[in-house]
Amino acid sequence: xxxxxxxxxxxxxxxxxxxxxxxxxxxxxxxxxxxxxxxxxxxxxxxxxxxxxxxxxxxxxxxxxx
Numbered sequence: 001x002x003x004x005x006x007x008x009x010x011x012x013x014x015x016x017x018x019x020x021x022x023x024x025x026x027x028x029x030x031x032x033x034x035x036x037x038x039x040x041x042x043x044x045x046x047x048x049x050x051x052x053x054x055x056x057x058x059x060x061x062x063x064x065x066x
Contacts, residue, residue, distance in 0.1 A: 005014065016022075 020027075
């Protein structure tokens with residue numbers, strides 16, 4: 001595979017070599033928002049499951065202490 005670059009003297013003239021160059025900050029913000037929403041959803045689901053376990057103490061769901 002040949003890139004066509006034979007010298008690093010004109011490196012500033014080389015354009016981007018991958019698509020979506022310059023969108024890294026936007027993609028980082030999107031990833032951060034996804035991470036925060038995902039973690040918040042996981043916490044709320046865990047809290048709801050824990051509340052359900054506490055509500056059904058003597059019925060179907062056994063607690064880890066039993």
